[in-house]
Amino acid sequence: xEKILVxxxxxxxxxxxxxxxxxxxxxVTVLDNFLYRQNSLLECCSNPKFSILRGDCRDESLIRxxxxxxxxxxxxxxxxxxxxxxxxxxxxxTTNRDAVVMLNRYRSRAQRIIIxxxxxxxGIGTKxxxxxxxxxxxxxxxxxxxxxxxxxAVLDTGNxxxxxxxxxxxxxxxxxxxxxxxxxxxxxxYDRAVVLFEAHAKRNYIHVRDVARAFLHVxxxxxxxxxxxxxxxxxxxxxxxxxxxxxxxxxxxxVFHESQIGEDPDKRDYIxxxxxxxxxxxxxxxxxxxxxxxxxxxFTIIKNNQYANV
Numbered sequence: 001x002e003k004i005l006v007x008x009x010x011x012x013x014x015x016x017x018x019x020x021x022x023x024x025x026x027x028v029t030v031l032d033n034f035l036y037r038q039n040s041l042l043e044c045c046s047n048p049k050f051s052i053l054r055g056d057c058r059d060e061s062l063i064r065x066x067x068x069x070x071x072x073x074x075x076x077x078x079x080x081x082x083x084x085x086x087x088x089x090x091x092x093x094t095t096n097r098d099a100v101v102m103l104n105r106y107r108s109r110a111q112r113i114i115i116x117x118x119x120x121x122x123g124i125g126t127k128x129x130x131x132x133x134x135x136x137x138x139x140x141x142x143x144x145x146x147x148x149x150x151x152x153a154v155l156d157t158g159n160x161x162x163x164x165x166x167x168x169x170x171x172x173x174x175x176x177x178x179x180x181x182x183x184x185x186x187x188x189x190y191d192r193a194v195v196l197f198e199a200h201a202k203r204n205y206i207h208v209r210d211v212a213r214a215f216l217h218v219x220x221x222x223x224x225x226x227x228x229x230x231x232x233x234x235x236x237x238x239x240x241x242x243x244x245x246x247x248x249x250x251x252x253x254x255v256f257h258e259s260q261i262g263e264d265p266d267k268r269d270y271i272x273x274x275x276x277x278x279x280x281x282x283x284x285x286x287x288x289x290x291x292x293x294x295x296x297x298x299f300t301i302i303k304n305n306q307y308a309n310v
Contacts, residue, residue, distance in 0.1 A: 001025050001026055001027060001049075002026060002027070002071040002072055003026075003027040003028075003029070003069060003070045003071050003072075004021060004026050004027065004028050004029070004070060004071070004072045004073075004074065005029050005031065005066070005067070005069075005070040005072070005073045005074070006018055006021075006028060006029070006030050006031070006074045006076055007030075007031045007032070007057040007073075007074070007075050007076055007077035007099075007103070008031075008032055008057065008075070008076035008077030008078060009028070009030030009031065009032055009041070009074075009076060010030060010032040010034060010038055010040055010041050010174060011032070011038075011076060011077070011078075011080075011174055012080070012168070012172045012174050012175070012176045012208065013076055013116065013168070013172070013208060013211055013212065014030065014032075014041075014074075014076050014174075015038075015040035015041060015172050015173040015174040016172050016173075016208050016209055016211075016212045017074070017076075017211075017212040017215055017216075018030060018041060018044060018050070019041075019043065019044055020212050020213075020216060021216070022044055022047050022049055022050055024216070025049070026049065027049045027051075028044075028049060028050055028051070029050075029051040029052070029053065029066070029069075029070070030050075030051070030052050030053065031053045031055055031057060031062075031066070031077070032052075032053075032054065032055075032077070033054065033055065033056050033057075033077075034054060036174070036309075038173075038174045040172070040173035040174035041173075043173075053066070057075070057077040057095065057099040057103070058094055058095060058098065058099045058102070060102055063102060063103055063106060064106055067103070067106050067107060067111075068108070070111060071111065071112065072111070072112045072113070072114065072219065073103065073107060073111060073112070073113045073114075074113075074114055074115075074215065075099070075100050075103055075113065075115050075150075076116060077095060077099065078095055078096045078147070079091050079092045079095050079096060079143070079309075080143070080309060081143060081178065081179075081309055082120075082141035082142070082143045082144070083178075083309075084143075084309045085141065085142045085143040085146070086141070086142060086143075089142060092142050092143060092146055093142075093146055096143070096146035096147055096150060097146040097147075097149045097150045097153075100115065100150040100153060100154065101149075101150065101153045104153050104154050104157055104160075109157075109158065109159055110159070111159070112159050112160070112161075112222055113154050113159065113160045113161075114160070114161050114162075114163070114215060114218050114219065114222075115150065115151060115154050115160065115161075115162050115163070116162075116163045116165050116211070116215075117147035117148060117150065117151045117162055117163070117164055117165070118143065118144055118147050118164065118165055119131070119164040119165060119166055119204060119230055119232065119270075119272055120139060120140075120141065120143070120144045120203075120268050121137045121138070121139045121144050121147060121148040121151075121164065122135060122137065122138065122139075122268075122270045122272070123137075123138035123139055123140050123144070123268075123270070124138070124140070124268075124269045124270065125269060125270025125271060128271075129271075130237075130271050130272060130273035131230070131270050131271065131272045131273065132230070132273045132275070132276070133164070133227065133228045133229065133230060133276055151164075151228065155227060155228065161218050161222065161225055161226065161227065161228075161229070162227070162228040162229070163211070163214055163215070163218065163228075163229055163231045164228055164229065164230045164231065165206060165211055165231050165232070166203070166204035166205050166206040166230070166231060166232030166233065166236075166272060167179065167180050167181065167203050167204065167205050167206070167268075168205075168206055168207070168208050168211055169181030169182055169205055169206070169207060169208065169288070169291045169295070170182075170207040170208040170209060170286065170291045170294060170295070171208075171294055171295065171298045172208050174307075175298070175302065175307040176307055176308060176309060177302065177307045177308045178307075178308035178309050180203075180205075180240075180243070181205060181243065181288070181291060181292070181295070182295060184243060184244060184247055185247060185251070185292055185295040185296060185299060186295070186299050186302075188247050188248075188251040188254040189251065189296060189299040189300075190299070190303070192253055192254055192255065193254070193255050193256065193257070194244065194254075194256045194257075195256070195257050195258075195259050196240050196241060196244065196256055196257065196258050196259065197258075197259050197260070197261060197263060198240065198263060198269070199239060199240045199241040199256075199258040200239050200240075200241065200269075201239060201240060201268060201269040202237055202238060202239045202242075202269055202270060202271050203237075203238070203268045203269070203270065203272075204230075204232035204233065204236060204237050204270075204271065204272040204274075205232060205233055205236040205238065205243075205288055205291075206231055206232045206233055206236075206284060207233075207284065207285075207286035207290070207291050209285070209286055210231075210233075210284040210285060210286050211231060213282070213284075213285065214229075214231045214277065214282055217277075217280070217281070217282045221280060221281070224280070225280055229276050229277040229280075230272050230273060230274045230276065230277065231274065231277060231282075232272050232274050232284075233274075233284050233287065233288060234273075234274050234275075234278070235287065235288070236287075236288045237271040237272060238288075241256070241258070243288075244256040246288060246289065246292060247292055249289075250289070250292045250293055250296060251292075251296060
């Protein structure tokens with residue numbers, strides 16, 4: 001069975017993906033610096049096919065030493081989100097872009113790489129027109145720029161596939177409450193209200209478990225896929241106001257108000273086509289409604305913001 005390296009594998013996505021890989025018999029090694037002191041992979045430690053390394057994905061000598069052992073690389077390690085990247089610009093550039101470029105330089109051409117980036121790379125779309133994988137990339141935030149530059153490096157080298165992820169939501173053992181859907185449901189449960197800025201701005205959404213499923217799909221079908229793929233719910237190209245109305249349906253009493261003060265640091269406003277990956281046989285299994293109901297239960301347990309990145 002193939003050997004897989006997952007950098008940042010103890011993060012929000014990796015904590016769902018790594019157990020799924022192990023369940024399917026893959027040998028999985030995680031490299032993580034445990035920045036958030038998370039223990040989300042404890043359940044994996046009894047599996048003999050699981051290995052863990054505490055280290056930094058930017059450590060060139062470490063990467064050169066370990067990389068030849070693997071067939072497939074998932075570079076998940078990143079400072080995720082525009083606010084966090086704005087707060088640590090050096091960390092954003094060195095982790096999100098430079099570490100991936102370095103890893104890509106040292107991998108052999110036989111080693112496959114599957115990288116997640118953000119579809120916020122589309123920036124501000126044309127009203128009423130879907131962004132496809134052929135649409136121009138115009139990232140506005142530092143987060144978007146570093147991820148787009150990392151994608152270009154690996155795709156230009158070949159034997160690589162990129163997944164352009166919609167805004168992710170849902171529960172993970174390494175929980176995040178600062179993601180848009182997760183944050184709004186948290187506020188609906190505890191504050192019963194939210195103030196929206198740029199309430200008209202649209203974006204696409206995807207459950208974290210469907211992101212993991214997309215990685216597994218690409219891994220199984222790598223030889224017949226290539227390039228970049230949007231990964232999102234085709235039923236969920238929604239504005240912030242439309243998202244809040246969805247939440248209201250499941251959490252009666254939740255209200256939202258629109259404000260002219262404030263702005264989205266990512267400046268996201270676009271609708272996305274996921275047709276390319278859907279044509280390969282991948283369809284999401286979790287709806288936005290599923291995620292809201294899940295999160296409503298999650299926030300019965302979680303009552304603070306210790307799980308946010310910022």
